[in-house]
Amino acid sequence: xxxxxxxxxxxxxxxxxxxxxxxxxxxxxxxxxxxxxxxxxxxxxxxxxxxxxxxxxxxxxxxxxxxxxxxxxxxxxxxxxxxxxxxxxxxxxxxxxxxxxxxxxxxxxxxxxxxxxxxxxxxxxxxxxxxxxxxxxxxxxxxxxxxxxxxxxxxxxxxxxxxxxxxxxxxxxxxxxxxxxxxxxxxxxxxxxxxxxxxxxxxxxxxxxxxxxxxxxxxxxxxxxxxxxxxxxxxxxxxxxxxxxxxxxxxxxxxxxxxxxxxxxxxxxxxxxxxxxxxxxxxxxxxxxxxxxxxxxxxxxxxxxxxxxxxxxxxxxxxxxxxxxxxxxxxxxxxxxxxxxxxxxxxxxxxxxxxxxx
Amino acid sequence: xxxxxxxxxxxxxxxxxxxxxxxxxxxxxxxxxxxxxxxxxxxxxxxxxxxxxxxxxxxxxxxxxxxxxxxxxxxxxxxxxxxxxxxxxxxxxxxxxxxxxxxxxxxxxxxxxxxxxxxxxxxxxxxxxxxxxxxxxxxxxxxxxxxxxxxxxxxxxxxxxxxxxxxxxxxxxxxxxxxxxxxxxxxxxxxxxxxxxxxxxxxxxxxxxxxxxxxxxxxxxxxxxxxxxxxxxxxxxxxxxxxxxxxxxxxxxxxxxxxxxxxxxxxxxxxxxxxxxxxx
Ligand SMILES: Nc1ncnc2c1ncn2[C@@H]1O[C@H](COP(=O)(O)OP(=O)(O)O)[C@@H](O)[C@H]1O
Ligand SMILES: [Mg+2]
Numbered sequence: 001x002x003x004x005x006x007x008x009x010x011x012x013x014x015x016x017x018x019x020x021x022x023x024x025x026x027x028x029x030x031x032x033x034x035x036x037x038x039x040x041x042x043x044x045x046x047x048x049x050x051x052x053x054x055x056x057x058x059x060x061x062x063x064x065x066x067x068x069x070x071x072x073x074x075x076x077x078x079x080x081x082x083x084x085x086x087x088x089x090x091x092x093x094x095x096x097x098x099x100x101x102x103x104x105x106x107x108x109x110x111x112x113x114x115x116x117x118x119x120x121x122x123x124x125x126x127x128x129x130x131x132x133x134x135x136x137x138x139x140x141x142x143x144x145x146x147x148x149x150x151x152x153x154x155x156x157x158x159x160x161x162x163x164x165x166x167x168x169x170x171x172x173x174x175x176x177x178x179x180x181x182x183x184x185x186x187x188x189x190x191x192x193x194x195x196x197x198x199x200x201x202x203x204x205x206x207x208x209x210x211x212x213x214x215x216x217x218x219x220x221x222x223x224x225x226x227x228x229x230x231x232x233x234x235x236x237x238x239x240x241x242x243x244x245x246x247x248x249x250x251x252x253x254x255x256x257x258x259x260x261x262x263x264x265x266x267x268x269x270x271x272x273x274x275x276x277x278x279x280x281x282x283x284x285x286x287x288x289x290x291x292x293x294x295x296x297x298x299x300x301x302x303x304x305x306x307x308x309x310x311x312x313x314x315x316x317x318x319x320x321x322x323x324x325x326x327x328x329x330x331x332x333x334x335x336x337x338x339x340x341x342x343x344x345x346x347x348x349x350x351x352x353x354x355x356x357x358x
Numbered sequence: 359x360x361x362x363x364x365x366x367x368x369x370x371x372x373x374x375x376x377x378x379x380x381x382x383x384x385x386x387x388x389x390x391x392x393x394x395x396x397x398x399x400x401x402x403x404x405x406x407x408x409x410x411x412x413x414x415x416x417x418x419x420x421x422x423x424x425x426x427x428x429x430x431x432x433x434x435x436x437x438x439x440x441x442x443x444x445x446x447x448x449x450x451x452x453x454x455x456x457x458x459x460x461x462x463x464x465x466x467x468x469x470x471x472x473x474x475x476x477x478x479x480x481x482x483x484x485x486x487x488x489x490x491x492x493x494x495x496x497x498x499x500x501x502x503x504x505x506x507x508x509x510x511x512x513x514x515x516x517x518x519x520x521x522x523x524x525x526x527x528x529x530x531x532x533x534x535x536x537x538x539x540x541x542x543x544x545x546x547x548x549x550x551x552x553x554x555x556x557x558x559x560x561x562x563x564x565x566x567x568x569x570x571x572x573x574x575x576x577x578x579x580x581x582x583x584x585x586x587x588x589x590x591x592x593x594x595x596x597x598x599x600x601x602x603x604x605x606x607x608x609x610x611x612x613x614x615x616x617x618x619x620x621x622x623x624x625x626x627x628x629x630x631x632x633x634x635x636x637x638x
Contacts, residue, residue, distance in 0.1 A: 052532050072535040079536050085529035089551045102538035146537070 002063030002076075002153035002186055003028045004049060009058035011044050011210075018044050020210040021058065026203075031180050031187045033201035033218075035194055037233070041210040042190040046156050049188060051075050063153060073102075078147035079156040083163065084139045086131040086146075093118075093127040096145045103150075117149040120179070137168045144176070148183065155187040161196065173199060194234050198222065206230050224342075228349040231276045231342060237306060240282060240316045242336065243346070244275045251275075253336070254311045256291040261338045266354045269343065273352065276342030279306070279319035283335050290335035298326045309334065390614070397608035404603055418608035427582060427590070435586040436616070438500065439568040442507035446515050446564045447557065449508065454519035455545055469520075472513045480510075484577045491578055498579050506574050511564035518563070522556030523549055558624050569617050587613045 004026040011019035018041045026032045034042045047053040049060060051072030060067050067075055078099075086095050093114055100110045118124045121141045131139055140160065147155055160176075161169045177200055180187055191197055197204045198218045206213040206221065206229075214226045218234075225231035231239045244251050246269060250259040253275060260266075283290075293309035293316065305324040308317050309332060318334065326332070343352040367375075396404060398414040422428065456462075457469060475483075487506065496502040526549050534544045550557060572588045579585070585593075591609055595601060 050532075050536060052535070072532070073538045073540065075536075077536060079533070081529050081533060083527070083529060085527065085533040087530060087534075087548060087552075089554070098534070098539075099537035102543065146533075150537075 001028050001184070003061075004154055004186060004188065005059075005061040005064075006045075006049075007059045007061075009045070009048060009060055010056045011041070011048060011053065012056045018210050019048070019056075022210075022212055024205060024212065024215065026186060026188060028186055029184045031177075031189065031200065031202045033189045033191060033197040033204045034207060035191055035197035035201075035204055035233075036207035036213075038192050040207045042192070042207055043158050044210075045207075046079075046158055046188060046190050049154070050077055050079050050156050075154075076152050077154045077156055078150055078152040079158065080143045080147050080160040082159040084131075084143040084160075086139060086142055088131055091128050091130055092123060092134070092142050092145075095131070095142055096123075096149050099146065099150045113149050113151075114145075117145045120148070121145050136164055137172070140164060140168075140172060144179070148179065151183075151185075153186065155185050157187065157189040159191055160189075162191070162193070169196075176200065195236055198234070204234075206233060208233075224351065225276070226351050228274065228276075228344050231344065231351075235278060237279045237317045237319060239342070240277045240279065240336075241344070242275045242277060242314075242316070243272070245272045246270075254291045254314075256289075256335070258335065258338055266343060266352065269352060270345055270347070272346055274344040274346050275336060276344060277316075277336040278340065279317040280321070281337040281340045282316060282318045283337060284318070285333050285335045287333050290333040293332050293334050295326050295328055295330040295332060298324075298328060300324075393607045393610055396604050397611050399604050401600075401602055401604060418604045419612065421605060422609045422612050427585065430583065431585045431587050431590045432616075434584065435569055435588075435613075438503050438507065438571075438586065439565050441500075442504045442511065442568045443561055443565045445504065445508045446511040447561055449512050450515035450519050450560060451545065451550060451557075453512065453516045454523050455549065457516070457520045458523035469517075472516060474513075475510050476513050480573050484573060487574075488577055496578075498581055498584055500584075502578050503571075503575060506578070507564075507568040507571060511567055514567075515560035515564055518560045519553065519556050522553035526552050562621055562624060565620065566617055569613075 004024075006022050006024045009019060009022045010017070022045060034045060036042055044053060048055050049062075051067065051070060055068050062075060062077070087098065090098065096117060097110050097114045100113065105113075114127075115124070118127055121144055123138070123141055123145055126134060126138060126142075131142065134142065140163075143160065157176075161172050164172060173196060176189075189196075189200060197206075201218050203215065204218050204221055205215050208229050214221055214230045221230065221234055225234060225239075228241060232241060242253050244253045246265075247257060249265060250257050251273075252258075291311055293311045295307055296310050296315065297308040299306040300323060303322070305320040305322070305326065306317065307320070307324065307326055308315055310316075311334075316334065343354065344350065345352055392409075395409055395411055397418050398411040398416070399407075400415060400417070403412065453472070457465065491497055491502050494502075496505075530548055530552070531544045534548045539547065570588055571586070572592065575584070575586050575589050576592070579589075587609075591606065591613065594606055594609060
């Protein structure tokens with residue numbers, strides 16, 4: 001077990017800056033998820049922790065020790081790759097025990113640990129097969145087995161579930177979490193899927209273009225996204241970002257006027273701002289009371305209904321916690337729940353905290 | 359898969375395809391069959407009778423196998439072929455790994471350069487090499503043959519292996535590195551086993567080249583102890599007034615059999631290597 005500390009870590013490929021300078025501490029035993037859109041540098045950062053990519057500037061420490069110049073094989077880490085990277089010429093048992101062999105573990109000890117890992121991951125009946133004779137889910141578990149058998153100080157995962165079908169992905173998500181609760185190993189998990197990030201992380205790190213946007217507990221990030229990017233990225237369906245402007249002691253969105261409720265008008269609010277409203281916090285109201293919109297898409301999901309509505313050229317998403325007999329082309333009137341609205345500055349794109357005006 | 363098989367093609371196409379395949383097969387196999395047939399005949403019956411010997415005799419084979427020095431020539435051929443193949447594979451694996459995994463300056467030029475020993479006609483190399491070998495005091499030694507066989511086989515083996523090594527996903531080596539493998543272990547325990555078909559192909563080709571090699575052994579050796587099978591075959595033709603074709607053909611077949619045997623042996627290993635675990 002060990003903590004991982006990155007200070008001012010940068011990565012350049014030639015003149016191209018991929019990682020702009022990352023400061024991040026991952027506590028001992030913590031499960032941290034790096035999340036961000038594809039191409040934002042998550043894998044590169046993970047690979048720098050692993051020692052598969054050199055560190056252009058800054059410092060990486062594992063367990064307090066600077067590892068910038070320590071080769072991957074001596075970092076005492078384990079990694080699960082997106083495509084699993086199982087050795088195709090070796091059986092499941094040989095795949096799992098390879099790292100123990102490389103460390104010259106005695107045979108009895110090696111067998112005991114391989115069997116234990118196989119038991120834990122329900123791989124025992126598959127130990128003599130080669131990877132090509134396994135299903136995607138089974139391969140994924142072998143990759144996990146190869147990682148846990150060694151009892152490394154840090155686990156790294158690079159989108160390990162993205163090649164599985166939806167149902168298996170949910171199952172494996174739970175399994176990896178359960179495994180983590182049991183092993184309590186420091187883990188860094190990379191994904192572009194914000195649902196995975198929300199459900200798995202003790203702490204999530206939202207990245208964009210090689211820069212950390214926000215770090216925090218998933219629920220805190222969800223409740224208080226620090227900027228427009230995080231607001232739009234975390235949560236599914238995405239938050240509606242509605243351009244608004246202050247109007248006396250209320251505000252206007254698309255020609256409809258709303259009043260501040262509860263705490264009244266927040267302080268430090270610029271004339272124009274962006275109101276972030278989660279789809280579940282957008283309501284239908286009586287005709288004439290809110291913003292007029294046309295229903296464009298209706299997705300009945302059984303218990304819930306997701307509708308996409310158009311206000312002019314702008315689309316907003318509404319999530320209903322029930323069935324709604326909406327038809328495409330219906331005219332509806334929508335209104336945000338003002339108390340739950342997130343406020344953003346359109347210039348800086350950052351969050352405006354709701355300090356009530358005194 | 360099935361839409362590619364001959365089942366769905368018109369009869370005419372199939373007949374033509376089979377006809378062409380048959381022709382090619384005959385073209386390749388007929389000389390060997392003729393040689394095989396001749397090896398069971400006598401000089402007198404060689405040109406009479408049909409393709410199959412009327413009265414097959416094993417006398418030619420007996421004479422080949424019991425001829426003076428034959429076991430020695432056979433051992434020479436085997437030894438030279440196996441040792442130079444082993445060295446060739448060892449050197450080529452390291453060279454091919456470098457070419458496959460590292461982008462370095464002049465990489466492409468160098469790749470062309472290593473082909474030079476193969477592009478030059480062997481005969482044109484003999485005179486300069488002879489001088490060199492003589493001044494190194496290596497004439498009439500295994501060493502000079504092993505060096506020259508290895509030197510000519512390495513370019514071919516390297517080129518074959520580069521393709522196979524490049525096809526090994528980089529992640530596998532990264533996984534191995536994280537598992538604690540050194541670069542040496544990554545090469546020999548991950549990259550090479552996965553490239554087994556390439557290893558076997560390169561190995562068989564280099565084995566065959568060394569086994570069949572003639573100009574160098576002719577030029578660089580003199581004592582009868584150093585003779586290889588092809589050399590002896592050449593001498594048989596030369597030293598007898600009337601050429602004993604059936605005997606020569608028996609010798610030829612005897613020379614082919616070991617390499618054929620090795621080939622079949624390894625071919626089975628390729629197939630096993632690729633399918634093990636898939637069917638069990
Ligand atoms: N070896 C490389 N050379 C040049 N650019 C690279 C290299 N590896 C990755 N990149 C670039 O770095 C960026 C981040 O890549 P990556 O870390 O794989 O993103 P993510 O995992 O978040 O999708 C991408 O724009 C990618 O094209
Ligand atoms: Mg990635």
